[in-house]
Each structure stands twice: as C-alpha cells, then as structure tokens.
Amino acid sequence: IFKQTFKYYKQKATQPSFDDVIDFKNARNLDSVIVKQVPSPSNDLIGELGLKYKENWEIYELKKVPGLFIIPNSFTDKGRRMWANKCVTEYFKKPHETNVDPFDDNPDKMWESSYSLSLLKCCPIWKLRWATLGYHHNWNSKQYSEQPCSELPSELRKTSKLFASMIGTDDFKAEASIVNYYHVGNALSPHDDTSELYLEAPLVSLSFGLSAVFLIGGTSKDQKPEALFIRSGDVIIMSGASRLAYHAVPRILKPTSDAQLKSSSVADNLDLFMSHSRLNINIRQVHS
Numbered sequence: 555i556f557k558q559t560f561k562y563y564k565q566k567a568t569q570p571s572f573d574d575v576i577d578f579k580n581a582r583n584l585d586s587v588i589v590k591q592v593p594s595p596s597n598d599l600i601g602e603l604g605l606k607y608k609e610n611w612e613i614y615e616l617k618k619v620p621g622l623f624i625i626p627n628s629f630t631d632k633g634r635r636m637w638a639n640k641c642v643t644e645y646f647k648k649p650h651e652t653n654v655d656p657f658d659d660n661p662d663k664m665w666e667s668s669y670s671l672s673l674l675k676c677c678p679i680w681k682l683r684w685a686t687l688g689y690h691h692n693w694n695s696k697q698y699s700e701q702p703c704s705e706l707p708s709e710l711r712k713t714s715k716l717f718a719s720m721i722g723t724d725d726f727k728a729e730a731s732i733v734n735y736y737h738v739g740n741a742l743s744p745h746d747d748t749s750e751l752y753l754e755a756p757l758v759s760l761s762f763g764l765s766a767v768f769l770i771g772g773t774s775k776d777q778k779p780e781a782l783f784i785r786s787g788d789v790i791i792m793s794g795a796s797r798l799a800y801h802a803v804p805r806i807l808k809p810t811s812d813a814q815l816k817s818s819s820v821a822d823n824l825d826l827f828m829s830h831s832r833l834n835i836n837i838r839q840v841h842s
C-alpha cells in the first residue's frame with residue numbers, strides 16, 4: 555500500500571492531485587495535526603543558526619503518525635542561504651564522504667566558472683547525491699563505521715540539539731548526518747532508518763530549496779502513508795513510534811515562477827543551483 559501511494563506521487567505521465575497533501579503553508583488538511591507552542595530559543599542561538607525570531611515556536615504533530623513533528627518555516631532567507639552554502643561548499647569535503655569522492659581531489663572545481671544553467675549543469679556539483687558526516691553510514695552493509703571520522707560540524711550539533719529539546723529530548727547526541735541532494739525528477743524510495751544502534755533518540759531533518767512531497771506511514775509497508783509538503787526551511791523530527799516508520803520522498807516539485815533565475819553572476823551560482831535543487835540534512839544519534 556505504501557508503494558502504491560509512492561508511485562502515485564512519483565508518476566511523471568500526469569501530474570498527481572495534491573488535494574490530500576497536508577500543507578502548512580496554505581493550512582490545508584491541518585485538521586490532521588495537533589499544534590503545540592514552545593518558547594523561543596535564545597537570541598544568540600537564533601542568530602547563529604539562521605533561525606527566525608518568533609515569540610513562540612509552533613510545533614505540529616501528525617495525529618495519524620504520533621511522534622512525527624513538523625516545525626515549518628524555521629529559517630530566515632539569509633539562514634537558508636547559509637545552510638545551502640554549507641551543503642555545496644563544505645559538507646562534501648573530507649573527512650566527509652560522498653557518492654562522488656573522485657571529485658574530492660579538486661573540490662573547488664565543483665563550481666567551475668559557468669554562469670548559465672546549462673553550463674552549470676555540467677559541473678560535478680550536480681552529480682552529488684549524498685554526503686555522510688560523523689559516523690559514516692555504509693549504504694551496502696547498512697551499518698555505521700565503528701569510529702566517527704570526525705565530530706559533526708558545530709552548527710549541525712547545535713541545531714539538532716535545539717530542535718530535539720523542543721520536543722522534550724534534552725540529551726540528544728548528534729553523531730551522524732546524511733546530506734541528500736535532490737533535483738526535479740529524483741525520489742527517495744520507501745525505507746525505514748534503523749541502522750542506528752540506539753533508536754529511542756529522535757532524528758532531526760532540515761530541508762532547503764525546492765519543495766517536496768514526503769510520505770510517512772507506520773512500521774509496516776501495508777499501512778497507507780500520510781502525505782505532506784516539505785518546504786524550504788521546514789524541520790521534521792521523527793521520534794517515538796514514527797522514528798521507525800517507513801517514509802519516502804516521491805516527488806520534488808518544479809520551481810515556481812518566483813524562483814526564476816536571477817541575473818548571471820558568480821555570486822548567484824548558489825541561487826541558480828538552489829532554484830533547481832532540494833537539500834535535506836538529517837542528523838542522528840547512533841549510540842545510547
């Protein structure tokens with residue numbers, strides 16, 4: 555059943571209907587969520603992590619998927635740029651690992667001098683699909699390395715700790731991170747994340763760039779998933795029962811007209827890339 559819903563939203567022949575997709579921006583189908591308010595973090599942290607200043611933070615929990623929290627639209631424009639920039643200039647470099655390690659010999663070539671989208675698309679940056687940080691996840695054995703290759707960057711540790719504390723987990727240890735790079739037409743197949751040795755801790759997930767449809771169900775693939783839009787700056791937390799739930803990203807939405815390409819200059823390579831990409835940074839605790 556999960557697979558059917560996945561295929562429905564992934565289809566390319568016709569555009570699927572998004573009527574059933576929970577949307578925090580347009581407040582659609584929000585009768586399926588519970589809202590909770592938590593006090594704002596300190597101003598220092600807000601500024602450093604590129605978060606929005608808000609009196610109170612609103613956290614939504616899906617009624618049908620207890621433990622699945624969404625904190626929409628958490629970052630400022632500048633903050634979103636800062637995070638995107640880290641994904642395309644830092645997180646793919648050693649000691650982190652990626653699917654395109656050969657390019658690591660010459661990481662600065664990732665953005666080789668091209669100002670138009672067609673040229674830019676030839677750059678190695680478009681071939682990046684994932685990077686792993688901290689304890690590296692081995693995709694084949696589905697196991698984490700014994701030793702962390704590095705400590706996670708401090709902004710990843712601080713951000714994940716902060717969001718984990720918003721749902722009441724004060725002792726979250728950020729030990730591993732996977733950064734996913736998506737473009738229109740890409741998808742992430744249904745899976746559960748159970749390689750971590752300690753599964754009681756929440757998983758914190760940040761998204762930037764293009765919007766996506768996210769599906770999350772239960773621990774069985776026979777359970778019909780809920781669909782929700784994840785937009786740039788949204789934070790998702792999988793905790794409790796939802797931590798072990800099947801989930802997937804069947805569709806990356808095409809850029810809307812307001813994301814039209816800006817003028818051609820080197821400084822805008824990031825805008826250009828981001829108007830055609832979705833970046834997801836998820837942070838995990840591996841050990842108890």
Ligand SMILES: O=C(O)CCC(=O)C(=O)O
Pocket residue numbers: 732734742747759761768784801803834836
């Ligand atoms: O891209 C996403 O939002 C989800 C990524 C994910 O599920 C994973 O990396 O395990």
Ligand SMILES: [Fe+2]
Pocket residue numbers: 745746747801
């Ligand atoms: Fe996952």
